[in-house]
Amino acid sequence: MTMSTEKLTIAKAINASLRTALETDPKVLVMGEDVGKLGGVFRVTDGLQKDFGEDRVIDTPLAESGIVGTAIGLALRGYRPVVEIQFDGFVFPAYDQIVTQLAKMHARALGKIKLPVVIRIPYGGAIGAVEHHSESPESLFAHVAGLKVVSPSNAADAYWMLQQAIQSDDPVIYFEPKRRYHDRSEVDTTAIPGPLHAARTVREGTDLTLAAYGPMVKTCLEAAAAAAEEGKSLEVLDLRSISPIDFDAVQKSVEKTGRLVVVHEAPVFFGSGAEIAARITERCFYHLEAPVLRVGGYHAPYPPSRLEDEYLPGLDRVLDSVDRALAYQG
């Protein structure tokens, strides 16, 4: 087998993944606002319409519910639409179609029809944007049975997790860490990927586990490096999937370290960190040396961009929580 490894940005890796899917499966469609001629506002779909035509890379009317609703119809006809929602805060006009129809239709039909629809959503902040362009709504989707929710943190995962999402017969919400779009890393497009919903240990450690996904994985790795200079050994888990969550991997890590801090950009209240804290407390009660702590956004609307550095969990806030967790000493 020939190795095909190259260094790609996350944006280019997603583009390559869409290209592979369009090449290998004639039923795959890419659809969304400005995805065709423009190549998307982030250029993630750059060049695809030119190579695959307007029938397969579809510039849609500016109506998110319409995009997802027609994607459902196309899926019922046997297509595998990959839908782009232009920004996180623009998904809500489509929220009804996603929650009420897309998520439930397979069960409603007692399994007789499948809804292989992928919804790509660039999400998260730190890009200095105006309102509605910096949100992290993943919990609002993870809460809904019938949906799967994933978020890659690096280019290789961006490529492979999208391949797997497109191949999945379930609807998958694929959250793209837009502030990391231009981060580069190795992508092996011939590698055999691990399971879509498995977490990965991206740094080994013994004192405390940091669990994150998407854009916060890099932040956690930086925090772990900084902590190491102070003699603290942090393990970093890239959860990769938010529904389902690989609790076995978190449990295994926490049984080793005894401490867990969950980090995400989304507001902490009812966030994925709350679910992880509850489940890990249940599973690892006698292993925990400290309460599970969460670092994330506040219970306030995403602030104007001049304040976003304060709102978003950064290196210092992660380390502050690490210190608080480590302060519990039996």
Add this chain to the structure above:
Amino acid sequence: MTVDSTAARKPRRSSKRAGAKKAAGEPELVQLLTPEGERVEHPDYSIDLSPEELRGLYRDMVLTRRFDGEATTLQRQGELGLWASLLGQEAAQIGSGRATRDDDYVFPTYREHGVAWCRGVDPTNLLGMFRGVNHGGWDPNENNFHLYTIVIGSQALHATGYAMGVAKDGADSAVVAYFGDGASSQGDVAEAFTFAAVYNAPVVFFCQNNQWAISEPTERQTRVPLYQRAQGYGFPGVRVDGNDVLAVLAVTKAALDRARTGQGPMLVEAFTYRMGAHTTSDDPTRYRRDEERELWEAKDPILRLRAYLEKQGLADEAFFAGLETESDALAKRVRETVRSMPDPDHLAMFEHTYADGHTLVDEERAQFAAYQASFAEESK
């Protein structure tokens, strides 16, 4: 102040049309069979059916009404949790349903029992969701009849997307999106019109304007006749007498033919009346007057076709008597099937949440099964 409106200057093309019965201030509607059972002609839509086909339409409407009435009774007896009756809308549903081909695809609301009948869905399959044993008990692809959609108007987009797929496949099938006057206010219906028009999708938007969205009259949804909405999207709209099965059949067939020959979407507004309550939970005496219902009773879809069949000598007593027997048999089968419909297994609630599985569902299913098994052990 002067007002310059092209709309105001536009001549009313309806005034001289034959076959158009219109009340003052109401636009024309396509009609081929009057409430009295007289055949009339229309310049744009015609139909020529054999006596057997006419009797077939009559049979469809009678059996659908009987099934519907039986379901209402079963709800009153506690066998169904709810029923949404189609009483009064038989012609709109049978006429449009019989206009479809096997390879066409239909996206219904939750009231399309007559269309389901035409598509070959066994009526007893419709009752599972109203009894509470499932959310839709049939395979949509078996008869190209999608599951009932309860949230108003959502299916218009599914139909449009499906039709976009049909066009991509190069097939000459067409798609029908059913919805009502209330749904015409939904954004999803508006977006479906936009997508269908932009992509020239082979979809017929079939709006049964039954005058009432639960308690709200059509005036609460629109200031223009609904079929005129199509114009703004760039495709034709037509209002048909929804209680005239012949006109509905002719108009829907024409709309479907248009769609399958690449001419794009069309809106058909079937002007009809919901004779019963919105559902068995509703009380229409709180918001509408008996007089209105009586007016529409005179336009009954079944009586007018019967009058025509009898006047023309196209059906004899034996036919009507035979149909009565068939109706009784259907009602009996529906009763028996519903009463013997088993409750689903407790673990069924976890089934089909995902096609490819999900670890949380597996975990919760196992926990629930263990919890239930604990009772069995206690009772030993």
